Amino acid sequence: MTLNISRRTALKTAAAAGALSVTGMPAMAAPKHGGTYRIGMSGGNTSDTWDSRTHSDSFMINMGAGCVFETLTEVSSAGELVGELAESWEASPDAKIWTFNLRKGVTFHNGKPFGADDVIESMNMHVEEGAKSAAKPIVSAVSEMKKLSDHQVQFVLKSGSADFPYLVSDYHICMFPAGQIAEAIAGGIGTGPYKVVSFEPGVRALVTKFEDHWDADNRGYFAEVEQIYIADASARVNALMTSQVDAINRVDFKSVKLLNAYINIDIIEVTGNMHNTFPMLVGNAPFDDVNVRRALKYAVNRQEMVDKILLGHGAVGNDHPIGPANQYYAADLEQTEYDPDKAKFYLKEAGLSSLNVDLSVSDGAFAGAVDAGQLYQNSGNGAGININIVQEPADGYWSNVWLKKPWCACYWSGRATEDWMFSTAYESGVPWNDTGWQNERFQKLLLEGRAQLDTGLRSEIYREMQSICRDEGATVVPMYQNYVDAKSNRVEHSGKTGNLWMLDNLRSCKRWWTA
Amino acid sequence: MNNVITIIGKRLGLGLLTMFMVSVIIFLAVNMLPGDFAQALLGQSATPEAVAAIRKDLGLDKPIHIRYFDWLLGAVQWDFGTSFAKANFSSYAGTTADANFGTVADQLAPRFANTLFLAGVTAAIAVPLSLLIGVLAALYRYSIFDRIANVSTLTSISSPEFFVAYILILLLAVLSPVFPSLSNIHDGMDFGQKLEKTMLPALTLTLVVTAHMMRMTRAAIINLLASPYIEMARLKGLSPFRIIVVHALPNALAPIINVIALNLAYLITGVVVVEVVFVYPGVGQLFVDSVKIRDIPVVQACCLVFAAAYISLNLIADVMSILSNPRLRLPK
Numbered sequence: 001m002t003l004n005i006s007r008r009t010a011l012k013t014a015a016a017a018g019a020l021s022v023t024g025m026p027a028m029a030a031p032k033h034g035g036t037y038r039i040g041m042s043g044g045n046t047s048d049t050w051d052s053r054t055h056s057d058s059f060m061i062n063m064g065a066g067c068v069f070e071t072l073t074e075v076s077s078a079g080e081l082v083g084e085l086a087e088s089w090e091a092s093p094d095a096k097i098w099t100f101n102l103r104k105g106v107t108f109h110n111g112k113p114f115g116a117d118d119v120i121e122s123m124n125m126h127v128e129e130g131a132k133s134a135a136k137p138i139v140s141a142v143s144e145m146k147k148l149s150d151h152q153v154q155f156v157l158k159s160g161s162a163d164f165p166y167l168v169s170d171y172h173i174c175m176f177p178a179g180q181i182a183e184a185i186a187g188g189i190g191t192g193p194y195k196v197v198s199f200e201p202g203v204r205a206l207v208t209k210f211e212d213h214w215d216a217d218n219r220g221y222f223a224e225v226e227q228i229y230i231a232d233a234s235a236r237v238n239a240l241m242t243s244q245v246d247a248i249n250r251v252d253f254k255s256v257k258l259l260n261a262y263i264n265i266d267i268i269e270v271t272g273n274m275h276n277t278f279p280m281l282v283g284n285a286p287f288d289d290v291n292v293r294r295a296l297k298y299a300v301n302r303q304e305m306v307d308k309i310l311l312g313h314g315a316v317g318n319d320h321p322i323g324p325a326n327q328y329y330a331a332d333l334e335q336t337e338y339d340p341d342k343a344k345f346y347l348k349e350a351g352l353s354s355l356n357v358d359l360s361v362s363d364g365a366f367a368g369a370v371d372a373g374q375l376y377q378n379s380g381n382g383a384g385i386n387i388n389i390v391q392e393p394a395d396g397y398w399s400n401v402w403l404k405k406p407w408c409a410c411y412w413s414g415r416a417t418e419d420w421m422f423s424t425a426y427e428s429g430v431p432w433n434d435t436g437w438q439n440e441r442f443q444k445l446l447l448e449g450r451a452q453l454d455t456g457l458r459s460e461i462y463r464e465m466q467s468i469c470r471d472e473g474a475t476v477v478p479m480y481q482n483y484v485d486a487k488s489n490r491v492e493h494s495g496k497t498g499n500l501w502m503l504d505n506l507r508s509c510k511r512w513w514t515a
Numbered sequence: 516m517n518n519v520i521t522i523i524g525k526r527l528g529l530g531l532l533t534m535f536m537v538s539v540i541i542f543l544a545v546n547m548l549p550g551d552f553a554q555a556l557l558g559q560s561a562t563p564e565a566v567a568a569i570r571k572d573l574g575l576d577k578p579i580h581i582r583y584f585d586w587l588l589g590a591v592q593w594d595f596g597t598s599f600a601k602a603n604f605s606s607y608a609g610t611t612a613d614a615n616f617g618t619v620a621d622q623l624a625p626r627f628a629n630t631l632f633l634a635g636v637t638a639a640i641a642v643p644l645s646l647l648i649g650v651l652a653a654l655y656r657y658s659i660f661d662r663i664a665n666v667s668t669l670t671s672i673s674s675p676e677f678f679v680a681y682i683l684i685l686l687l688a689v690l691s692p693v694f695p696s697l698s699n700i701h702d703g704m705d706f707g708q709k710l711e712k713t714m715l716p717a718l719t720l721t722l723v724v725t726a727h728m729m730r731m732t733r734a735a736i737i738n739l740l741a742s743p744y745i746e747m748a749r750l751k752g753l754s755p756f757r758i759i760v761v762h763a764l765p766n767a768l769a770p771i772i773n774v775i776a777l778n779l780a781y782l783i784t785g786v787v788v789v790e791v792v793f794v795y796p797g798v799g800q801l802f803v804d805s806v807k808i809r810d811i812p813v814v815q816a817c818c819l820v821f822a823a824a825y826i827s828l829n830l831i832a833d834v835m836s837i838l839s840n841p842r843l844r845l846p847k
Contacts, residue, residue, distance in 0.1 A: 040697075040794075046598075046622065046804045046813070200625075202804050203796045204701055228699050231800075232791045234681075235697075239794070242688045244697035 035514030037222040037491060039503075040236045040245040044229030046202035050188035052174035053126060053133035058249055059229055061171045062506045063205050067225060068109075069174035069190035072100060072119070073165050075416060075505060077498045079325065081166055085114065085175055085191065095160035095451045102151040106214045108177045108184075109195040116147040121178040135172035137424075160451030162458065163417040170416075171506070193220025193510055204228050207509075221513035240265060240486055247487040247512075249502045253311040259486050268485045270499035271315050273323030273414020273421070276366050278359065278376070278476040279434040284406040286357070287435075291350035293474055296357075297336055298343035301379040302478045308375060309368040313484055317477035320469035321421050323414050324480070325499040328462035336470060343383035354384045360401050364394025365409035372478070373409065403434055410434060411481075416500055418462045419450050426469065435474035442468045490515055519844060523834055530830045534822065538590070541818040542583050545811055586815065595619035595816035598805075619816045623798070627820060629700060630797035634782035636710065636717040637724070642775060645725045649732025649771075654759055656737060668726035680719045680792040687715060698793040716793040720786060724778040731774040735767035769836035776832030783828075784821040 043057030052064045065071055072086040083089075086100045106114035126133040127140050141164075144156040157164065167173075175191060176184045183189065188196035193216065194207035208224040210216070228245065230236045233252040237259065239245045251259065251267065259265050280287035280296070287293060302316035315324070318336055322329050347355055361373035370391060377387040392401045392408075401408050415421035423430065427446060428438040442465055449461040469475070483502040487493075491508075492515040498505035504512070570576050574585075589596055598619050648668070652661045671679060688696035694714045704712070736759055739745060748758050787799035798817055805813035838844055 044804075045808060046801060047808055047810065198701070198703070200701065200796070202801070204699060228697070228794060230697075230794050231804075232794075235792055235794055238681075238684060239697045242684070242692070242696040244695055 031221050031492075031513040032515075033221050033513070034223045035221075035490075037225045037247070037509060037512070037514070038245040039225070039227045039508075040230040040239045040248040041227050042229075042231060042233075042236065042250045044202045044231070048201040049185060050196075050199075051185045052172050052176075053131065053135065055171060056134065058502060058506060059205075059227065061501070062503065062509065063199075063207070063227060064190075065171035065174055066506045067194040067207050067220075067509045068188050068192045068196060069176075070192050071169050071171065071173055071175065072102075073169040074507070075166075075169055075498060075500050077494060077496045077504055077507075077511065079327075079498065079500070081169065084169075085119075086165075086168075089165050091162070091164070091453060093453070095162045095164070095453050096157050098155045098157070098164050099148070100153050100155070100165075102153065103214060104151055106191050107212055108191050109189045109210055110177065110180070110183075111212075112177045112180070114175065114177075114191050115150045116153045117178040118175055119153050120145045120147060121181065122174065122176045125176065125181065126173065133172060135170050138167045138170060138173065161419070162449075162451060162453050163419050166417045167420065194222075194225055197224070202229055219510050222509065225509045237486075240488060243488065243490075246491045247485065247503065247508065249485045251484045251486050253313050253484065256311075256313065256484060264489045266487050266489065268487060268497055268503070269313065269482050270325075270497060271323070271480055271482050272325040272499040272501070273321075273412075273416075274481045274483065275317050275321060275323060275412055275414060275477050276369070276372065276479055276481060277321075277410045277412060277434075278407060278478070279410055280407045280474045280476075281403075281405075281434075282436050282474045286350070286352070286355065287406060287474060289350045290472055291346045292352070292355065294471070295343040295346035295350065295355065295383065295385065296380075297470075297476055298339045298346065299380045299383040299385050300376050300476060300478050301338040302336075303338075304379065305372055305375055305478050309372050310479060310481055313482040315480045315482075317479045318466075318470055319473060319475060319477045320466040321412060321414065321425065321475070321477060322418055322462065322466050325414065326416075326418055326421070328418050328459050330463040330466045333463070333466055333470065338379060340379075340383035343380075343385065347384060354386065356386045356388065357407060358388045358390050358405075360390045360392050360405040360408040362392040362394045362397050362401065362409065364392075364397035365402070366411040366481070369409040376478075403432075414500075418465070419446070422446055422465065423450075426473070426475075437472075437474040439468060439472055442472075487512075519837060522837055526830055526833050530826045533826055537822040537826075538587060538819060539583070541815055541822070542586065545814050545818070546579060548806075548809065586812075590816075590819060593620060595623070595819075596812040598622055598810050598813045619812045622801070622813060623816055623820065625702070626796060626798045626801045629795065630783055630786070630799070632700075632709065633713055633716060633720070633786065633795060633797060634779065636713050637720040637782055638779055640717060641721040641724050641778070642728065644721065645728035646732055646771070648725070649729040650736065650759055650764065652729065652733045653736035653740070653763075654755055656733070661733075664729065668729055671722035672724075672726035676719065676723055676788045677792050679722050680716070680789060683715055683719055683722075684792075687718075696793070698795040700796065713795070716786075716789050716795050719789055719793075720782060724781065727778055728771070728774055732767070732771050735770045736763045739763045739766055765839070768839040772835050772839065773832045776828045780825045780828040783824040 039062070041059045041062060044059035045057070048060050050064065050068070052069060055061050055064050070084045072084060073081055074084040076082050085103055085106060087103050089098060089100045091098050102114070102116065102119065108114060123139050123142065123145060125131065126135045141157055141161060142155050143158045146154040146156070148154050155164065161167070177189060180189070188199060193210055193213045195210045197206040197208050199205045205227045206224065209220060209222065213220060230239060230248070233250065233255070236248040237251065237255045240248045241262065256267055259267055280293060282288050297319055306312060306314045306316055316335065318333060324331070347353070359373050359376065361369045363369055373389045377389055380387045402410055412425065415424060423446065425432045425434060426437070426442070427433060428443050445461050445465050449458055449465070452458050452461065483499070485503045491512050493504060493508070493512045498507065574582065586596065596619055648664050652664045655661055684696045687693045695712055696715065698712045698716050700709045700712050740763060745758060745762060748762050786797065787803060789795070790797045790799040798820065801813065802817040805817065
């Protein structure tokens, strides 16, 4: 059959397309309400609870901040910071005092209205005596919290932080009902668009639409969401292919081709901030010499690693931790390439003719780390660098190898803001600075950028910091690892998914709908 | 009869002794696992002080023999303690609303019920099936049927479980969607739904355990067919089927019961791979997940339950083979 398009139809179609492009609406139907959304998710644990301070993997992040709870701000699919429970916010010129205006008419699942007291108590959860919250550093930067009115809170920070509204989008900082936090943790009571029906830790969670949600028309389109913990990557792919679930996370790179062959399955692949690293402890020779570090950076074949370890599902790194999902990612910074001659040159600068180093690796650091080490060994040979691969046990890797062995494999999931990333792992003296590297200029810029509200100036500052990391730093960042997820065409999204985290920043339950 | 009771009593005593030995081994082995819960929980953020604080909270700083007897004393009263994960949680929440909240027994009971359900469904299919094939194979020994039965059951037992599982998924869930490929049963389902969801893992396990039982049935019967009393029966002109079912089978029961018990024990303790492939929420997955986070009380309780299942099933098998053997049942 040939397709017959009359002139008239062609014109009509063109006109319709024109109208669409004028309104800027994507060419698809408006979101539909209803239906069940079933997700096959990795990252569940029998120790999971509704305490968002302990959330660390996809299962609970998606159920917590992604369904049942809400945070003050959130990062949209397009990568912009927008309000969730905060309507708007403003800073004093030194970025030290932040005032948040909260949404009105918000209620918790148990009927309690949401207000300033809930914010203050929910923030205090992270710094109370004995709390083991991962968001502790964020909240302890606040010296004072003031309730200005029922729907206005003021945060006074110890020092200026332009990123503060970004930081409170963290999935750990969910809003709990004041005075009922213990019950809320036990039963999962938040303000989110879904309320808990049943929850078996490490097995399954079922939530249903919360009819009294403040924005029930535009958030949380599904009637219910069922999330099943599927630990095994092939079992997840299998469940999606046999229509037992509508979406899965962490698709095994080897299965991508297979899934691509199914017309009713879409692969969702984004390059975010997740990156693999090889940090060198600068307190140990020979890593104390910047020329040795440069030689090692030129001795790694990054593209080969992306092709062979990630099977192409990633991008080459440039020895700094800022990724494409960051606001001030310097995409145009000159890329360090594999160059044995330059590596030899820097070795000579260091006064060496050849170099013998140990590299500690384990697949506990990241999947494929051992193979990546072997590729590094191979490419290093061409530059007169002998890398001895020491295979470490995956058990206890983070306590026995990372931060202890002079050179090892590591990964970072990245952070939403530059300052957050740098001050977690690159600032002088912080506990997770996994190289012990210190740089005066870098440190100065870090403090300057933190309190700077002008985006143009910040962009310059962070660009320079990325280049300092690349040239002087002690971390080899060979590659960014893509988030690869998949969904069936029974569910639909706006056409753009976030790249901060997997599955639309783990907000797909709030944003997607039944096709 | 007294004799039987003495024998059973002896077996029971030996079973308890074995349990005790096993508990010592479990406790020592689990405590020799590298890493610990505090480190697994804190991950990258483990500082020596935080680790020490959690260890103290959980009583991990006490000497090992004291911890062992505390644990054993609790375990005999069906109190396996509180899982570390939950203990840690209640220290977060600052309150335990419910006194029974989050004990290991609570965590284990629903999973164990699921495991028993899967084992039960599998046994209900596999035991009659393998007995039937075994008897038929003995009846028509060295025929085409016998060869096919042998080759096909041996093929399925020789293939890795996950491979059998994926073949079944391909055939019965993808090519002709008869059964669901995901077996995530939960409390909200009625018996029929649970049965449907459990079908594929049960069939997989059936394929895995049938060969063992079927071949033992066949061998035990054929072994007896050379006996004089079978010769006599044949001379009387009885039909081959009657000879096997009425005369040979009752005398072959002891080894068959033993192999069935062994396979049932396997169905309870050894199905981790099948549970993972089909996402079945049984004890196996709980066990693996708990080892991952070093939740020692749960790991120990799982081991103990597995050991108890093995020992008690073997005990039952022993007793039943005694009862099935008139020479032991009715001593001179």
